[in-house]
Amino acid sequence: MRIILCGFGVVGQSLVKLFNSRSEDLYAKYGLKPRVIGVFDSKGSAVDKAGLELDKLIEVKKKFGTVKNYANTKNNMSGVDMIKNLEADVLIETTASNYKDAEPGMTHIISAMKKRMHVISVNKGPLALAFPSLMELATYNQVIFKFSGTVGGGTPILDYAKNSLRGERITSFSGILNGTTNYILTNMAKGLTFETALKDAKDKGYVEADESLDLDGLDAAAKLVILANWVMDMKVTMPDINCKGIRNVTTDDIKKATKNNCAIKLIASCNKELIVEPKEVSVDDPLCVNGTLNAIAFTSEHSGTQTIIGKGAGGMETASSILRDLLDIRQEIVKS
Amino acid sequence: MRIILCGFGVVGQSLVKLFNSRSEDLYAKYGLKPRVIGVFDSKGSAVDKAGLELDKLIEVKKKFGTVKNYANTKNNMSGVDMIKNLEADVLIETTASNYKDAEPGMTHIISAMKKRMHVISVNKGPLALAFPSLMELATYNQVIFKFSGTVGGGTPILDYAKNSLRGERITSFSGILNGTTNYILTNMAKGLTFETALKDAKDKGYVEADESLDLDGLDAAAKLVILANWVMDMKVTMPDINCKGIRNVTTDDIKKATKNNCAIKLIASCNKELIVEPKEVSVDDPLCVNGTLNAIAFTSEHSGTQTIIGKGAGGMETASSILRDLLDIRQEIVKS
Numbered sequence: 001m002r003i004i005l006c007g008f009g010v011v012g013q014s015l016v017k018l019f020n021s022r023s024e025d026l027y028a029k030y031g032l033k034p035r036v037i038g039v040f041d042s043k044g045s046a047v048d049k050a051g052l053e054l055d056k057l058i059e060v061k062k063k064f065g066t067v068k069n070y071a072n073t074k075n076n077m078s079g080v081d082m083i084k085n086l087e088a089d090v091l092i093e094t095t096a097s098n099y100k101d102a103e104p105g106m107t108h109i110i111s112a113m114k115k116r117m118h119v120i121s122v123n124k125g126p127l128a129l130a131f132p133s134l135m136e137l138a139t140y141n142q143v144i145f146k147f148s149g150t151v152g153g154g155t156p157i158l159d160y161a162k163n164s165l166r167g168e169r170i171t172s173f174s175g176i177l178n179g180t181t182n183y184i185l186t187n188m189a190k191g192l193t194f195e196t197a198l199k200d201a202k203d204k205g206y207v208e209a210d211e212s213l214d215l216d217g218l219d220a221a222a223k224l225v226i227l228a229n230w231v232m233d234m235k236v237t238m239p240d241i242n243c244k245g246i247r248n249v250t251t252d253d254i255k256k257a258t259k260n261n262c263a264i265k266l267i268a269s270c271n272k273e274l275i276v277e278p279k280e281v282s283v284d285d286p287l288c289v290n291g292t293l294n295a296i297a298f299t300s301e302h303s304g305t306q307t308i309i310g311k312g313a314g315g316m317e318t319a320s321s322i323l324r325d326l327l328d329i330r331q332e333i334v335k336s
Numbered sequence: 337m338r339i340i341l342c343g344f345g346v347v348g349q350s351l352v353k354l355f356n357s358r359s360e361d362l363y364a365k366y367g368l369k370p371r372v373i374g375v376f377d378s379k380g381s382a383v384d385k386a387g388l389e390l391d392k393l394i395e396v397k398k399k400f401g402t403v404k405n406y407a408n409t410k411n412n413m414s415g416v417d418m419i420k421n422l423e424a425d426v427l428i429e430t431t432a433s434n435y436k437d438a439e440p441g442m443t444h445i446i447s448a449m450k451k452r453m454h455v456i457s458v459n460k461g462p463l464a465l466a467f468p469s470l471m472e473l474a475t476y477n478q479v480i481f482k483f484s485g486t487v488g489g490g491t492p493i494l495d496y497a498k499n500s501l502r503g504e505r506i507t508s509f510s511g512i513l514n515g516t517t518n519y520i521l522t523n524m525a526k527g528l529t530f531e532t533a534l535k536d537a538k539d540k541g542y543v544e545a546d547e548s549l550d551l552d553g554l555d556a557a558a559k560l561v562i563l564a565n566w567v568m569d570m571k572v573t574m575p576d577i578n579c580k581g582i583r584n585v586t587t588d589d590i591k592k593a594t595k596n597n598c599a600i601k602l603i604a605s606c607n608k609e610l611i612v613e614p615k616e617v618s619v620d621d622p623l624c625v626n627g628t629l630n631a632i633a634f635t636s637e638h639s640g641t642q643t644i645i646g647k648g649a650g651g652m653e654t655a656s657s658i659l660r661d662l663l664d665i666r667q668e669i670v671k672s
Binding site for chain 1: 354362366489490491492495496499500501502503504620622625626629631636638639640641642643644645646647650652653655656657659660662663
């Protein structure tokens with residue numbers, strides 16, 4: 001299966017390592033032979049129609065900070081050129097999410113779909129801003145569009161809601177969808193001020209380069225958009241979310257919550273309205289998880305409330321979700 | 337789809353209610369038209385090859401405590417006769433679990449498979465005593481064998497581990513798989529003695545007629561057998577489980593756990609060995625749920641530890657899992 005990989009950060013590199021370490025097993029067990037024919041990062045690209053050497057790719061990236069130096073050629077293709085000129089089966093989009101125009105991911109995805117490539121995105125931007133129209137575009141071009149890694153990292157939340165609960169009707173859900181703010185709020189509950197907790201989270205590398213994505217709830221809101229579309233068949237985008245971040249949570253709020261046997265969590269909820277806001281959650285509620293954990297509780301018509309808890313991020317975790325999507329695409333292709 | 341229903345207790349009745357309330361939706365959305373052609377309980381049976389009237393079935397059971405009075409006929413078929421003489425597509429086995437000989441469920445399932453009926457069982461007994469050979473029998477007779485409701489009630493734990501985590505390798509798991517003992521232990525942590533907590537659980541109807549199934553860990557062990565076979569491809573049965581119940585948990589043990597910021601839970605675990613025993617679990621661990629809740633944590637190679645929490649029992653919850661299995665069977669049949 002010929003793959004173009006957009007972005008070669010932590011997730012992209014983890015994915016390549018995963019392909020490398022599991023190549024025999026993936027072929028034997030699933031018949032999957034991933035062949036990465038093109039990769040690009042912000043500084044340049046590497047192309048080999050016969051398949052890039054995965055070890056070398058990692059090594060070059062480590063040494064030079066870019067894949068550009070993979071070969072000694074001068075014709076360094078841009079990402080869009082690569083998508084337009086290479087024949088590939090699947091595009092994997094792992095560039096950074098942004099919620100202004102979702103570029104460059106949006107252009108990558110649209111170009112790939114128009115060229116009849118299947119698309120896997122762990123970039124939330126394009127989905128947050130244009131979920132309904134991207135799904136339409138995928139249907140129109142008869143390609144498969146997967147995005148398991150956008151919500152819950154390696155924890156298959158989207159799949160659980162859609163497949164494991166088939167036949168069931170989910171009536172509402174709410175969750176802690178951003179690990180960074182959960183980490184900050186957990187430390188505030190331990191007595192740290194917002195500023196100190198934020199600094200600690202930054203030191204640990206948990207905070208996005210643009211801290212607003214975490215602190216103002218945009219990351220959680222993007223995931224809520226994706227869940228609402230995928231699980232509840234709503235046709236919504238970012239502007240439909242009523243979103244409030246954690247900047248105004250005070251030490252007093254935290255103390256008050258503790259007194260009520262509660263903790264303040266940034267909760268994304270879908271119950272008629274779509275809301276992201278700090279809320280008191282009982283510490284006895286399975287949803288009330290600490291640290292960087294994510295949790296989501298689905299309330300269903302017949303089988304009660306079910307909570308799934310897991311790491312919501314991480315390179316290898318997210319890479320494992322891309323692998324899942326790839327196996328699904330392979331299975332679909334084989335069928336047809 | 338022609339169905340024989342074995343057992344008409346809480347789960348069987350909930351299933352019939354579910355069929356009744358969702359009939360239009362099930363047909364429109366999934367093309368499923370369940371036709372219950374035979375039902376039997378411990379006192380008698382009801383048969384109609386054209387399909388029994390579901391409303392009437394519930395009414396008769398409520399009035400007479402058995403389905404025997406559904407029609408004014410004398411020829412009251414036994415369960416086994418029904419399976420041998422009626423042409424049906426699916427057998428749904430909901431009689432009570434027992435871990436001595438697993439009867440009558442075992443005979444129902446084996447007879448049905450030999451007659452090339454697909455089987456859905458929420459009765460854990462046959463699976464606990466003979467999982468590997470029942471799977472072989474199903475394969476040999478080319479029938480589908482489903483048992484989602486045996487673990488987690490309406491919470492699709494088996495499906496999650498098998499399908500939502502495809503491509504991933506689960507290395508170990510542990511869980512609270514019996515709600516009754518969890519309820520008792522939760523109340524003991526609140527200060528009740530074992531005896532008082534047990535009495536309260538009995539009053540609430542949480543304890544099995546044979547209390548040993550809960551208290552001595554047999555129910556949890558049966559679920560562990562099913563998980564080990566299904567999720568980890570182990571070929572094991574009840575005697576392979578090292579099983580200890582909660583009868584010897586003392587108030588002192590509970591107090592000691594509380595001091596360590598822990599709670600004592602009856603944990604079923606699969607990590608090389610298969611063990612059911614009371615263990616201290618940190619209250620910060622997502623697994624540490626209270627009341628009658630069930631929880632299970634799967635540790636995977638790439639995507640970390642993922643915990644699923646839900647109601648582990650309940651008539652409608654378990655009925656919803658049967659419906660899921662039925663939809664799967666329908667989908668498989670349509671494909672072939």
